[in-house]
Amino acid sequence: MKGFTLIELLVVVLIIGILSSVALPQYQKAVKKTRLMRLAPLIKAMADAEEAYYLANGQYTPFSSELDISWPDGTLAGAATDDGYLRFSDGTVVDLLSGSSYLTGSASAYVMGKTKEGIYYIHYLDHSSSPGVRSCKGDESLCKSFGGEAFNGGWKIP
Template sequence: MIKNNNKGFTLIELLVVVLILGILAAMAMPQYFKAVERSRMSEAVSLLSSISQAQQRKYLQINKYATDYRGLDVAPAGATGAVYYTKGTVTTGAGGNGFGVTLSGADVNAYTTGFATATREAGGVPTDAGLNYQYNLVRYYASDLTTCNGTNANGKALCADFCGIDTPTGSCCSDGSSSACGAPKTGNETAAAGGK
């Protein structure tokens, strides 16, 4: 008598396992991409903080902000002009997938109006249609707060997470408010507003 000892999986069993893995992957991938984007955002926030501190030191030295990265004591390697790209070519962003960080050029003499903007870009193109998360971060040099501006649904949701608010909105502030942070006030403006 010959025994038929077939060990292994049937085609149906393999298909069920593949289906289950596919469902799990479909649920996990968006969270993975969001975590990667939050990591990129943290890098941009840290860069804006360094620029803000360098600009405050520059203001103490010459009573105005620098409009060119070469004027800062912590300029990124190879940065020239008012725009620096974190990925790809430093001066054009070509071939990169990071941020274009721009120093403000207007009213550089006014202490409360200088700011830097980090815009999410791909290949040097802001809010590229191929980007899943479209947003920018704005930080005034004289402030510790950062505004997040989302320009598509995913960008708005990411900004809401960054600001700690429940409802995605176009702009929010890192202090938890669902509006842009706004320019910082000087001591005289604070006194005139009743210390608020």
């Protein structure tokens, strides 16, 4: 007789099931982390543009259209809108007006991005209570994986 017995096949299926139950959560975490870190350069560019606007005008801009920044082709689901939100085709949303950032010297002036999983990447502007700080909120285990320390209900990203 050639071939495998039913028991051998069941053992192989069981081993595959155990391995996939361990690997799948790690894979999902890696996907979430990648989506979050894709926001970093966009948020940094927006924060830099806000700081340039602040230097010229003495306050942060209330409208994304006033920023000297261009968006990557094919990523926006709609044009840069004056309601302060940028909606991307992958479900990511960037909120330019978070914390009333247009107010001069606002303690909570920041630019914030949110992935479709509801994880936030926040970059505090230079004229806020936490100048230059980047933080993560929404998935504690994912945010902790960046290192850093607890900060304002989330985690600082070093």
